[in-house]
Amino acid sequence: MNAGDRREEIISRVRTQGEMSVEALSGMLGVTASTIRRDLARLTESGELTRTYGGVIAVPAESESTVDERSHEAPEVKRALGTWCAHQVPAGSHVLLDAGSTTAQIARVLRDTTPLSVVSTGLTSLQQMTDSPGVEFTLLGGRYRSISQGFIGPITEVGLEKFTFDFAFLGADAVTAEDGVCEASPEQVRLKELMSRRAAHVFVVAHAAKLGQRPFHAWADLGSGWTLVTDDSAAAEQIEAFEARGIRVVTVDAMGAGHPPGD
Structure with a gap:
């Protein structure tokens, strides 16, 4: 799984779970905690997620129209x-x-x-x-x-x-x-x-x-x-x-x- 696909998977899992820890994401995706932290830094910078102590939560998004x-x-x-x-x-x-x-x-x-x-x-x-x-x-x-x-x-x-x-x-x-x-x-x-x-x-x-x-x-x-x-x-x-x-x-x-x- 490349970095882009991995970040999309992180977003999907966090939105489903509501909140996840770095360790949980690391175990689920089979990569190191430092890799997850770098991914989360990119995703929080883009506004997709919000960091918490030790983990991350989804940002409530404005509803996308059909x-x-x-x-x-x-x-x-x-x-x-x-x-x-x-x-x-x-x-x-x-x-x-x-x-x-x-x-x-x-x-x-x-x-x-x-x-x-x-x-x-x-x-x-x-x-x-x-x-x-x-x-x-x-x-x-x-x-x-x-x-x-x-x-x-x-x-x-x-x-x-x-x-x-x-x-x-x-x-x-x-x-x-x-x-x-x-x-x-x-x-x-x-x-x-x-x-x-x-x-x-x-x-x-x-x-x-x-x-x-x-x-x-x-x-x-x-x-x-x-x-x-x-x-x-x-x-x-x-x-x-x-x-x-x-x-x-x-x-x-x-x-x-x-x-x-x-x-």
Whole structure:
């Protein structure tokens, strides 16, 4: 078991047990106490766990919404964002779609752009493209998360590393200029970072209510050079914070037309 898998197992066991000691984790996972202490240091630094005297407890997390719940959040805005994103993709492109309700809206429009090669980590995109004969669709497998209807983990990452893409469209639980893309777990943000490295053009698609929010403690640092696609209700100061860090911002109106900030 590598370090990343071991830390995910620690999180799972602590959340199940409520509180565990270093010695108990060491015995269960077959590694030294010093290795466990290093793992716990990383997990407490990322906000996943909280240290106690001799052990660790889980941090109560804000509830993560299901895909079905998210599909009812700003549906018209997501449709507009999806329309703009899909219109950036010329026929013949190789496209990577993240799991989620917003990227499903991109898939809904992309199905008519043919020929096209699409790889996705989410069932929502597959559902939109099942009867589109001009789209060559690849679904990356791995560990299934029913809450997001997507796949994550080492198997997903290995499959992803076999591809490169012209365009990658990533969803987010939240986005900040300082820390990047927020997700519910380190495993999810590790996948986001890998996705961003496999594409020539990277778009993070998030409606304005997600900007500046911090619902969880795991963050994907995408560096600079990516594009934030949001709706035109975003405040000027929010947009300026991203631009100051070298991140391009496109705001999309209700008709799906994109505008540079200030237009």
